[in-house]
Amino acid sequence: MTTLDAVLQQTDTGLQASLDRLFDFIAIPSVSTEGRYAADCRQAAEWLAGQLAELGLESAVHNTAGHPMVVGHGAAVPGPHVLFYGHYDVQPVDPLALWSHPPFEAKLAPQPDGETHILGRGASDDKGQLLTFIEACRAWKSVTGTLPIRISMLFEGEEEAGSPSLAPFLAAHGDELRADVMLVCDTDMWDHDTPAITTMWRGFVSEEFEIICGDRDLHSGMFGSAARNAAQVMGTIIGRLRLDDGSVGIPGFYDGVEELPEVIREQWATLPFDGAKFLNDVGLTTPAGEDGRSVLEQVWARPTCEINGVWSGYTGDGFKTVIPARASAKLSFRLVAGQDPDRIRELFRSFVEALLPPDCRVVFKAYAAAPAQMMPLDGTLLAKARAALADEWGRPAALAGTGGSIPILGAFKERLGMDSLLVGFARFDNRIHSPNEKYDLSSFHKGIRSWVRILAAFSEIQP
Amino acid sequence: MTTLDAVLQQTDTGLQASLDRLFDFIAIPSVSTEGRYAADCRQAAEWLAGQLAELGLESAVHNTAGHPMVVGHGAAVPGPHVLFYGHYDVQPVDPLALWSHPPFEAKLAPQPDGETHILGRGASDDKGQLLTFIEACRAWKSVTGTLPIRISMLFEGEEEAGSPSLAPFLAAHGDELRADVMLVCDTDMWDHDTPAITTMWRGFVSEEFEIICGDRDLHSGMFGSAARNAAQVMGTIIGRLRLDDGSVGIPGFYDGVEELPEVIREQWATLPFDGAKFLNDVGLTTPAGEDGRSVLEQVWARPTCEINGVWSGYTGDGFKTVIPARASAKLSFRLVAGQDPDRIRELFRSFVEALLPPDCRVVFKAYAAAPAQMMPLDGTLLAKARAALADEWGRPAALAGTGGSIPILGAFKERLGMDSLLVGFARFDNRIHSPNEKYDLSSFHKGIRSWVRILAAFSEIQP
Numbered sequence: 001m002t003t004l005d006a007v008l009q010q011t012d013t014g015l016q017a018s019l020d021r022l023f024d025f026i027a028i029p030s031v032s033t034e035g036r037y038a039a040d041c042r043q044a045a046e047w048l049a050g051q052l053a054e055l056g057l058e059s060a061v062h063n064t065a066g067h068p069m070v071v072g073h074g075a076a077v078p079g080p081h082v083l084f085y086g087h088y089d090v091q092p093v094d095p096l097a098l099w100s101h102p103p104f105e106a107k108l109a110p111q112p113d114g115e116t117h118i119l120g121r122g123a124s125d126d127k128g129q130l131l132t133f134i135e136a137c138r139a140w141k142s143v144t145g146t147l148p149i150r151i152s153m154l155f156e157g158e159e160e161a162g163s164p165s166l167a168p169f170l171a172a173h174g175d176e177l178r179a180d181v182m183l184v185c186d187t188d189m190w191d192h193d194t195p196a197i198t199t200m201w202r203g204f205v206s207e208e209f210e211i212i213c214g215d216r217d218l219h220s221g222m223f224g225s226a227a228r229n230a231a232q233v234m235g236t237i238i239g240r241l242r243l244d245d246g247s248v249g250i251p252g253f254y255d256g257v258e259e260l261p262e263v264i265r266e267q268w269a270t271l272p273f274d275g276a277k278f279l280n281d282v283g284l285t286t287p288a289g290e291d292g293r294s295v296l297e298q299v300w301a302r303p304t305c306e307i308n309g310v311w312s313g314y315t316g317d318g319f320k321t322v323i324p325a326r327a328s329a330k331l332s333f334r335l336v337a338g339q340d341p342d343r344i345r346e347l348f349r350s351f352v353e354a355l356l357p358p359d360c361r362v363v364f365k366a367y368a369a370a371p372a373q374m375m376p377l378d379g380t381l382l383a384k385a386r387a388a389l390a391d392e393w394g395r396p397a398a399l400a401g402t403g404g405s406i407p408i409l410g411a412f413k414e415r416l417g418m419d420s421l422l423v424g425f426a427r428f429d430n431r432i433h434s435p436n437e438k439y440d441l442s443s444f445h446k447g448i449r450s451w452v453r454i455l456a457a458f459s460e461i462q463p
Numbered sequence: 464m465t466t467l468d469a470v471l472q473q474t475d476t477g478l479q480a481s482l483d484r485l486f487d488f489i490a491i492p493s494v495s496t497e498g499r500y501a502a503d504c505r506q507a508a509e510w511l512a513g514q515l516a517e518l519g520l521e522s523a524v525h526n527t528a529g530h531p532m533v534v535g536h537g538a539a540v541p542g543p544h545v546l547f548y549g550h551y552d553v554q555p556v557d558p559l560a561l562w563s564h565p566p567f568e569a570k571l572a573p574q575p576d577g578e579t580h581i582l583g584r585g586a587s588d589d590k591g592q593l594l595t596f597i598e599a600c601r602a603w604k605s606v607t608g609t610l611p612i613r614i615s616m617l618f619e620g621e622e623e624a625g626s627p628s629l630a631p632f633l634a635a636h637g638d639e640l641r642a643d644v645m646l647v648c649d650t651d652m653w654d655h656d657t658p659a660i661t662t663m664w665r666g667f668v669s670e671e672f673e674i675i676c677g678d679r680d681l682h683s684g685m686f687g688s689a690a691r692n693a694a695q696v697m698g699t700i701i702g703r704l705r706l707d708d709g710s711v712g713i714p715g716f717y718d719g720v721e722e723l724p725e726v727i728r729e730q731w732a733t734l735p736f737d738g739a740k741f742l743n744d745v746g747l748t749t750p751a752g753e754d755g756r757s758v759l760e761q762v763w764a765r766p767t768c769e770i771n772g773v774w775s776g777y778t779g780d781g782f783k784t785v786i787p788a789r790a791s792a793k794l795s796f797r798l799v800a801g802q803d804p805d806r807i808r809e810l811f812r813s814f815v816e817a818l819l820p821p822d823c824r825v826v827f828k829a830y831a832a833a834p835a836q837m838m839p840l841d842g843t844l845l846a847k848a849r850a851a852l853a854d855e856w857g858r859p860a861a862l863a864g865t866g867g868s869i870p871i872l873g874a875f876k877e878r879l880g881m882d883s884l885l886v887g888f889a890r891f892d893n894r895i896h897s898p899n900e901k902y903d904l905s906s907f908h909k910g911i912r913s914w915v916r917i918l919a920a921f922s923e924i925q926p
Contacts, residue, residue: 033779033780033781033782034779034780034781035780091783092777092779094779098679160783161781161782162782188685202684204684206782206784208782213746213747214745214746214747215745215746216561216746216894216897216898217896217897217898218745218896218897219867219895219896219897220767220769220771220795220797221665221667221865221866221867221868222651222762222865222866222867222891222895223762223866224665224762224767224769224795224797224866225751225752225753225761225762225765225767225769226741226742226750226751226758226761226762227742227745227747228747228749228751229705229751229770231701231770231771231773231792232701232704232705232769232770234698234701235697235698235699235700235702235704235773236698236701236702237698237702238694238695238697238699238701238702239698239699239700239702239703240702241695241698242692242695242699246688275689278689279689279690282677282678282681282686282690283676283677283678283822284676284677284690284691284822285822286691286820286821286822287689288688288689288690288691288692288820288822289688289689290688295689298688298689299685299686299687299688299689302688303688304683304687304688306683306687306688306692306695306784306786307694307695307698307775307776307787308683308694308776308782308784308785308786308787309694309775309776309777309778309785309787310694310697310698310774310775310776311773311774311775311778312770312772312773312774313770313771313773313793314555314557314771314772314793315772315774315793316496316497316555316557317496317497317498318495318496318497318624318830319496319624319625319669319671319771319793319830319831320496320554320555320623320771320772320793320896321667321769321771321795321896322771322896322897323769323771324770324771324772325746328778329694330776330777330778330782330783332683332687332782332784334683334684334687334688357749357751358748358749359746359747359748359749359751367781367782368782402684402685403684403685403686403687403688404682404684404685405684428685432682432685433681433783433784433785434679434680434682434785435679
């Protein structure tokens, strides 16, 4: 039996123990955007540091202005040095009533098709995914007593909150963190059976704004018609953000946006992607994006503006005939190459200000932003990883895009010059950010095995 | 000293005791639209029944499908028989943080101008106002041992919730409640020193609707652009409800709406009303209603559509890049003569359905509706009341309109053929339905005295 086979076998026999650790990890409610979970975020960081220590990594938990960073370094051996990145924070769980079980009490749910779902907040994004890498390292360590290549790891607890502490942390610890490549496990497979390496992703700009008219809520009998209604003004603004043809209505929004390169368009055309099914699986039939663009193009290669939350006036039981003086919205843009996040934010703010009627003012609150990126499509590490994935899954890995944004990658590219290799085992129906998030047991198990193979393949590279 | 003078003097010496009773009344948090206050609504009804018993009225608390009705009848004496109507329920108090004191703990707040404010939810609408009538009766009873005319009273606890139990109650108790005229104290003075009798008011239609797209909230990275966003659809609909010229954008909305009769327009022109000041006092400068209409016309004689509440998606701390599958709004129309509430509701629903993009459905929920009304401007009772008010305030009472809706009046007119006399002592800056609601101590005191005089004047009418 080769060493690789022995390590793979170890991942199989150790699967139950790996699952137990994932359940322990999910049980820590590390919701980064709600202040009441701050102690839980710290606990999740400490828990991860404990895992790294078990792998023999020299680990540390660093305080930040927000939630802690966990850093670990393995022994320096010849060959490539990788930095694995993940995030231990999770999305809020509301609306809680739509969960079929307590979101922080993970459980296994066997499915009619033979698959088993690991249910729980973070089961996929990103606790389950990042553990595939740690458990792969654990299997190597268990069989060989050491890790096959030089490995560093970095885990943050603010990815779901826009990673505000990352840039300062990189500024302070960049030299310590620099490696040959960054590895990330926070993306999807191509489909249930086809692995994928993600090479392009959208940027984003997130923003909150409040419309304020007059100085108090008013009675609609006494003032109705004559008094400015903040909820009406908000609706008018939101209504003009997206046009009837699905495009974004902000002047200048598409400046600099280029058509998809033909080589990518051709590759995507060969991928087995069914846009109708993609929408159908979430109860939709008709793409809402720009007319004349395929679903895949809309979600991977075209920018958008999405309203994420709105609130104004009386929202309780019954009725209150109030004219609201205030209305708020959270919204976010997904950007593609050629769009500068800061400029998009400025264009949006000018757009809102131009629509403000008399007696209204607007207060903007900036949340995180990051540009879109496209990774280089050649290189030894990418080729090795593709071959390793093909060995595990029995078919070539797709080179995919993603509509999501991974802001940390831009920060590492910009500050440390590092490219990233995005290998994820999530499936599109994992309901991340939604109630009843799940991770397939096969994603978890074969994900661990995939990383075992990738580490083996990287160890063959001579310096 | 005449009997009238003695009764007026009694209102002066008894003012502190009257205030104590008002404070007790305000202390009962009878919010009708929130189920958790149901027991408090009943307590307010029982409290009122106790007041009526003290006046020598035969009183009863009637159960309904909602909150109880309180009915009282005084002795049958010759001359006019009046039915006084009021409501013991109050508006919700949210946003609680904007109150300067606990809303159900009334207190007096002396002002720099010499006025004193009675602060508390319901201090004006309608607890303070309805008590002016009860306290006037109490003064008569105290001085003469009896009431000067035949008086019945009816108090409901669902006025702020659209009076759903009223029609069934009138159907069951109409004969018992029928009188020569209905008296109501739920309206404003013309200005700080000028009393008013309100003779026209707007109707209304209130409605809630929910937009539903797909079957779950989605991640804006994965689905952004291609998936239908319910908050965006809601914004688009709201944005088109009011046009840039201030008018309502629903096709057919203005069908049947007539211009204000010239006689009323002329009378209004003589009233000392400063539209700019009216708006200025609430932090506004520019009328938001139809272009080319005065502020007074906009709020009294023109229909409108107002958004009363909106909610969708993630509204907590921080950020969640969700595409909401659901978005809800509460809205209400104010109507004028010529508009049928049922038809307006239908027009609105058709308007929404016509704007629905693919993959969206809408669920409507009807709340209360009532037509607009205009009361006859002649008659002995009206003349007597105007003269009595002039005696108390030293100037003629204005014949005013109101932008609000008093649905019970339509029900009494329709079912029992009764007209109503609306004499109120509220002032436009009372912040009813808003935080820090107040009633001027002079409104309360001179309001009691005004009713004492009106009852005296009515007692002069021979049958």
